[in-house]
Amino acid sequence: MRFAPxxxxxxxxxxxxxxLTDRCPPQTVRAGAGSAQVAALAESLAxxxxxxxxxxxxxxxxxxxxxxxxxxFAQIGYAAAPLPLTATLAVAPAVLAAGAPDLLAKLVEGxxxxxxxxxxxxxxxxxxxxxxxLRGGFGGTGRIEILDVSDAAVSTSPSVDVALDLTGYAGAxxxxxxxxxxxxxLAWERGVLATSAxxxxxxxxxxxxxxEHVRTREQFGVPIGSFQAVKHHLATALLHLEFAVxxxxxxGFELAAGLPGRLRAxxxxxxxxxxxxxxxxxxxxxxxxxxxxxxxxxxxLFLKRSWALESSWGSAAWHRAALLDDLGVGLTGVxxxx
Amino acid sequence: MDLTWSEQDEQFRAxxxxxxxxxxxxxxxxxGDTAAGFAAHLEWERALHADRWSVVSWPQEYGxxxxxxxxxxxxxxxxxxxxxxxxxxxxxxxxxxPTIFEFGTKQQQDELLPRMAAAQDLWAQGWSEPGxxxxxxxxSSRAVRDEQAGGxxxxxxxxxxxxxxxxxxxxxxxxxxxxxxxxxxxxxFLVPLDTPxxxxxxxxxxxxxxxxxxxxxxxxxxxxxxxxxxxxQGWSVAMSTTGSERGLTLRSPGRFLKAAAAxxxxxxxxxxxxxxxxxxxxxxxxxxxxxxxxxTLAQVTDIVEGRPAGARSSLNKVFWSELDIALHETxxxxxxxxxxxxxxxxxxxxxxxxxxxxxxxxxxxxxxxxERLLGLPRR
Numbered sequence: 001m002r003f004a005p006x007x008x009x010x011x012x013x014x015x016x017x018x019x020l021t022d023r024c025p026p027q028t029v030r031a032g033a034g035s036a037q038v039a040a041l042a043e044s045l046a047x048x049x050x051x052x053x054x055x056x057x058x059x060x061x062x063x064x065x066x067x068x069x070x071x072x073f074a075q076i077g078y079a080a081a082p083l084p085l086t087a088t089l090a091v092a093p094a095v096l097a098a099g100a101p102d103l104l105a106k107l108v109e110g111x112x113x114x115x116x117x118x119x120x121x122x123x124x125x126x127x128x129x130x131x132x133x134l135r136g137g138f139g140g141t142g143r144i145e146i147l148d149v150s151d152a153a154v155s156t157s158p159s160v161d162v163a164l165d166l167t168g169y170a171g172a173x174x175x176x177x178x179x180x181x182x183x184x185x186l187a188w189e190r191g192v193l194a195t196s197a198x199x200x201x202x203x204x205x206x207x208x209x210x211x212e213h214v215r216t217r218e219q220f221g222v223p224i225g226s227f228q229a230v231k232h233h234l235a236t237a238l239l240h241l242e243f244a245v246x247x248x249x250x251x252g253f254e255l256a257a258g259l260p261g262r263l264r265a266x267x268x269x270x271x272x273x274x275x276x277x278x279x280x281x282x283x284x285x286x287x288x289x290x291x292x293x294x295x296x297x298x299x300x301l302f303l304k305r306s307w308a309l310e311s312s313w314g315s316a317a318w319h320r321a322a323l324l325d326d327l328g329v330g331l332t333g334v335x336x337x338x
Numbered sequence: 339m340d341l342t343w344s345e346q347d348e349q350f351r352a353x354x355x356x357x358x359x360x361x362x363x364x365x366x367x368x369x370g371d372t373a374a375g376f377a378a379h380l381e382w383e384r385a386l387h388a389d390r391w392s393v394v395s396w397p398q399e400y401g402x403x404x405x406x407x408x409x410x411x412x413x414x415x416x417x418x419x420x421x422x423x424x425x426x427x428x429x430x431x432x433x434x435x436p437t438i439f440e441f442g443t444k445q446q447q448d449e450l451l452p453r454m455a456a457a458q459d460l461w462a463q464g465w466s467e468p469g470x471x472x473x474x475x476x477x478s479s480r481a482v483r484d485e486q487a488g489g490x491x492x493x494x495x496x497x498x499x500x501x502x503x504x505x506x507x508x509x510x511x512x513x514x515x516x517x518x519x520x521x522x523x524x525x526x527f528l529v530p531l532d533t534p535x536x537x538x539x540x541x542x543x544x545x546x547x548x549x550x551x552x553x554x555x556x557x558x559x560x561x562x563x564x565x566x567x568x569x570x571q572g573w574s575v576a577m578s579t580t581g582s583e584r585g586l587t588l589r590s591p592g593r594f595l596k597a598a599a600a601x602x603x604x605x606x607x608x609x610x611x612x613x614x615x616x617x618x619x620x621x622x623x624x625x626x627x628x629x630x631x632x633x634t635l636a637q638v639t640d641i642v643e644g645r646p647a648g649a650r651s652s653l654n655k656v657f658w659s660e661l662d663i664a665l666h667e668t669x670x671x672x673x674x675x676x677x678x679x680x681x682x683x684x685x686x687x688x689x690x691x692x693x694x695x696x697x698x699x700x701x702x703x704x705x706x707x708x709e710r711l712l713g714l715p716r717r
Contacts, residue, residue, distance in 0.1 A: 003635040226715040233707030246632035253339045268625040320621035331614045
């Protein structure tokens with residue numbers, strides 16, 4: 001028993017953190033899709049080989065597992081990196097290996113960008129530059145279509161998160177459909193896990209920003225962080241975050257170990273990480289006052305990303321319903337659709 | 339990350355489970371916080387001790403098994419899973435003993451620990467006073483040096499002492515330097531409650547149990563051997579106890595895992611009364627109980643690897659106490675009109691309401707979290 005990241009996990013985390021610190025400051029998040037900054041970020045990440053994180057070493061990948069995925073995505077969340085990394089790094093490897101193995105090598109090299117639309121909403125996050133879209137597989141059931149969108153007609157929808165680059169496609173070409181239940185389940189689980197870890201990173205960033213703010217912002221002649229009302233907001237925020245962190249780590253471990261009962265850990269991870277981001281985000285905005293309620297200040301970048309991710313890969317309510325089914329006391333009436 | 343138990347740990351679990359299955363009373367005992375229930379609980383404590391299960395993590399010579407902290411967690415999990423009785427020895431074994439191990443003389447350890455393990459001595463806490471609750475450093479009970487007799491004369495009043503009415507001993511803080519301010523000049527004393535000049539008055543708690551006590555001191559004499567730690571060092575000695583109280587030794591995750599499982603079972607039994615709204619809340623409590631378990635596993639890893647919990651124990655305390663209330667509130671709603679009848683859930687609810695109050699109120703804990711974990715400025 002050892003409940004802590006391995007040295008290998010920590011090293012990988014440090015390398016990814018360095019690249020994101022250098023290449024993904026808030027200006028990059030603001031610059032958005034198609035910008036030179038985001039292209040440079042994508043290139044730097046490709047240079048790390050993280051696209052092959054979950055690809056076996058025999059196939060040219062790093063041969064790592066979901067424990068590492070958690071470490072990497074917490075960093076991605078902390079930086080609010082505006083790239084479709086959940087789909088490309090977490091979901092695509094298993095799906096391509098099953099449905100389009102000839103594309104796997106290109107993915108590992110970093111030459112393939114993949115988007116995902118598990119809930120079949122017609123929108124793909126960070127979608128304007130992707131080569132492939134993985135559609136379907138919500139809840140780990142059904143089938144996942146691998147779509148080539150390189151020649152498709154593109155439309156953009158406004159999003160709650162301005163950096164989200166929500167993109168629709170018409171006239172995509174079906175490359176393959178994957179209906180192996182094991183693969184569809186694994187793709188879903190990895191998407192849920194990566195998103196949960198990303199929410200942890202986003203929460204941490206919002207809390208760091210806020211702590212810095214309340215320690216320096218003075219009102220009534222003292223830092224506002226010395227007021228008990230502010231302290232209690234942020235203590236509650238930290239509580240939510242600190243109890244979501246180990247839950248996401250457990251889900252990573254159970255997925256890496258392929259434990260048969262892992263549904264419960266995954267549901268708990270996404271539900272508590274979503275709630276943590278929500279609570280931290282509310283406290284962060286409140287403690288920033290009017291300064292936070294502007295788009296000139298950076299908080300909104302992280303806040304809006306967290307809103308987008310709370311509603312992606314199953315909401316907290318959806319995952320609680322999934323847990324209840326597994327516990328044998330499932331909901332009796334209308335259940336959350338996504 | 340390695341969340342698998344060693345073969346040795348699994349063997350320990352199996353042994354604990356077998357013993358508990360064979361020995362846990364079939365019928366739940368009456369509350370240990372009542373006079374009648376206390377006697378039944380003492381019998382149970384002595385059964386635990388006879389087979390070396392009362393203090394598993396202690397050295398053999400004091401009645402333990404030298405179990406690792408991981409095995410202690412396993413034992414706690416099995417203990418609650420088996421539905422075994424509440425530990426009336428809790429305040430001694432879990433709160434005082436770690437302090438005696440850290441600060442006690444060899445003589446104090448040899449004398450006090452075996453008797454505590456065997457439930458021969460029963461320890462109550464003496465922190466709060468009528469004028470000093472959350473503000474523990476504001477205590478006014480004092481101990482005055484009696485050079486002639488070679489010891490100390492205690493006077494003052496302690497209050498809200500859990501099970502104080504049934505205990506034989508009390509540990510607490512007294513002011514030994516009248517000139518010193520606040521947390522300086524305090525000393526940690528170990529007091530036999532049959533000492534002349536000590537009077538105990540029991541009173542009832544909100545949840546109907548009668549174990550609370552006022553303890554009055556009128557020039558009660560104690561020898562130097564009753565001092566734990568050093569004269570005027572009481573604050574730092576006491577802080578090690580409150581750290582254990584807030585942290586995992588007071589509320590091990592096994593307790594909440596068991597409660598969450600019972601809540602799921604209750605939702606299953608209640609049929610149509612278990613509306614989807616309530617089921618959703620059941621899921622929340624189940625998730626939080628497991629989050630608490632996993633947080634604890636990470637915390638124990640930190641402790642084992644030399645990173646003490648420190649102020650992080652305040653996170654435990656706020657989390658489990660709020661989880662406990664939410665869980666019981668959901669249970670009461672599932673019970674509907676049946677919640678009018680006294681039972682384990684209604685009792686548990688009333689007890690859970692004390693969680694955010696004792697061991698340092700959650701308001702104090704949130705201050706500690708903000709100041710010591712987030713680095714916000716003190717006022």
